[in-house]
Amino acid sequence: MTTVLEALRKAEQWLRARGVPSPRTDAERILAHALSIERLDLYLQFARPLEPAELDVMREALRRRGQREPLAWVLGTVGFHTIDLAVSPGVLVPRPDTETLVDAALSWIAADEDPYYVADPCTGSGAVGLAIAAVRPGARCYLTDQSDAALENARKNVVALDLAARVAVLRGDLLQPIPTSRPIDLVVCNPPYIPSSDISALEPEVSRWEPRLALDGGPDGLVLVRRLATTAAARARRGLLLEVGHDQADAVAAILDAAGFVGVTTWKDLGGHTRVVGGRVASA
Ligand SMILES: C[S@@+](CC[C@H](N)C(=O)[O-])C[C@H]1O[C@@H](n2cnc3c(N)ncnc32)[C@H](O)[C@@H]1O
Numbered sequence: 001m002t003t004v005l006e007a008l009r010k011a012e013q014w015l016r017a018r019g020v021p022s023p024r025t026d027a028e029r030i031l032a033h034a035l036s037i038e039r040l041d042l043y044l045q046f047a048r049p050l051e052p053a054e055l056d057v058m059r060e061a062l063r064r065r066g067q068r069e070p071l072a073w074v075l076g077t078v079g080f081h082t083i084d085l086a087v088s089p090g091v092l093v094p095r096p097d098t099e100t101l102v103d104a105a106l107s108w109i110a111a112d113e114d115p116y117y118v119a120d121p122c123t124g125s126g127a128v129g130l131a132i133a134a135v136r137p138g139a140r141c142y143l144t145d146q147s148d149a150a151l152e153n154a155r156k157n158v159v160a161l162d163l164a165a166r167v168a169v170l171r172g173d174l175l176q177p178i179p180t181s182r183p184i185d186l187v188v189c190n191p192p193y194i195p196s197s198d199i200s201a202l203e204p205e206v207s208r209w210e211p212r213l214a215l216d217g218g219p220d221g222l223v224l225v226r227r228l229a230t231t232a233a234a235r236a237r238r239g240l241l242l243e244v245g246h247d248q249a250d251a252v253a254a255i256l257d258a259a260g261f262v263g264v265t266t267w268k269d270l271g272g273h274t275r276v277v278g279g280r281v282a283s284a
Pocket residue numbers: 092093094095098121122123124125126127128144145146147150172173174189190191192193213214215
């Protein structure tokens with residue numbers, strides 16, 4: 001008979017021995033997941049024995065996490081901005097830093113604008129476009145990606161969040177799958193922006209597990225940024241907002257200037273890094 005407290009201690013030791021960065025927190029989240037309870041409720045149930053089925057779920061989750069598979073894939077879900085998202089293996093786990101991009105977009109979209117057309121190319125799980133649509137009832141969003149796993153994951157989230165009436169998920173390169181007859185006000189994008197040669201040095205959760213298509217921004221990290229700046233300048237009626245790497249803001253601001261955007265502005269993330277660069281369309 002294993003109690004919750006014993007299971008928690010063993011799980012923490014197991015994860016620590018495998019170099020998992022936050023073994024106690026991850027052990028609590030895995031155990032709460034196995035027991036289908038809130039993490040804080042574990043503390044009210046320390047003496048409770050685990051059922052065999054709960055132990056099975058916990059062991060499998062620990063096995064995966066011990067191999068440094070991202071915790072959000074193991075749990076199948078992650079909180080992002082005001083929403084909960086399903087995240088499947090093969091799809092980038094939305095990061096807290098990306099909430100800065102959502103907040104920047106919300107600061108540009110008036111609460112009563114309806115309709116307001118948003119494109120979220122490189123959508124992954126749908127995090128950015130869905131978080132915007134959840135908060136702005138007038139937003140109509142196009143989510144695009146080239147990865148089948150991402151598209152399937154994003155579609156699942158659209159349905160779970162009951163946003164299918166205002167959000168379309170499209171397969172293809174950047175803005176290309178959005179018919180040219182359809183308006184786009186704002187392009188909001190978290191593209192792959194890591195320089196190719198930096199990827200192998202990242203933590204195992206990223207370098208070993210997350211898809212290269214979601215990370216690799218080419219030799220200087222900015223290959224997609226340049227292409228998107230040009231295509232967004234030709235199509236967006238209001239502007240372009242991009243998430244950037246911690247040292248890329250000046251280079252991206254120069255790319256937006258060169259593409260014809262005006263009033264180029266930046267936003268910092270909670271860690272104090274310049275995380276978002278945005279420019280407006282001159283005629284807007
Ligand atoms: C950094 S991830 C961002 C995912 C999501 N927006 C987020 O913030 O969590 C980049 C995504 O871009 C997709 N992608 C890469 N190249 C693309 C392209 N040329 N056109 C559309 N999507 C692309 C990848 O499949 C991946 O899902």
